[in-house]
Amino acid sequence: xxxxxxxTLLTAMALPAWADILVPVRTIRAxxxxxxxxxxxxxxxxxxALSNPANVVGLEARVALYPGRPLRPGDIGPPAIxxxxxxxxxxxxxxxxxxxxEGRSLGRGSVGETLRVMNMQSRSTVFGKIRTDGTVEVK
Numbered sequence: 155x156x157x158x159x160x161x162t163l164l165t166a167m168a169l170p171a172w173a174d175i176l177v178p179v180r181t182i183r184a185x186x187x188x189x190x191x192x193x194x195x196x197x198x199x200x201x202x203a204l205s206n207p208a209n210v211v212g213l214e215a216r217v218a219l220y221p222g223r224p225l226r227p228g229d230i231g232p233p234a235i236x237x238x239x240x241x242x243x244x245x246x247x248x249x250x251x252x253x254x255x256e257g258r259s260l261g262r263g264s265v266g267e268t269l270r271v272m273n274m275q276s277r278s279t280v281f282g283k284i285r286t287d288g289t290v291e292v293k
Contacts, residue, residue, distance in 0.1 A: 175203035
């Protein structure tokens with residue numbers, strides 16, 4: 155009885171765990187926004203792949219995505235609202251002091267990400283967090 159139970163458990167653990175995952179139906183280049191018609195569900199034995207279209211549609215591809223290959227969390231992210239070399243507004247606020255100046259982004263990023271920006275007046279490089287309106291808050 156114990157041996158039969160042990161063999162049943164070992165056999166069950168050795169079976170593949172099938173799951174529904176999302177795969178692109180066409181090649182999606184990096185920086186493209188993913189639309190619902192770009193995805194299909196495929197049944198495979200693969201851990202760590204995304205499976206809910208609601209969590210993917212409207213996001214941006216961070217790398218090239220190829221048809222039939224699984225989508226992983228690191229492959230996608232929120233759409234960038236600041237591109238490299240964009241002119242952005244730098245905002246520094248501390249207590250009652252507020253300084254606003256112009257800067258040039260030295261990278262691209264989405265809301266909440268930290269971005270390196272060159273202050274156009276002083277030519278110094280600062281880091282700041284991208285706000286929803288596209289301004290960069292410097293700490």
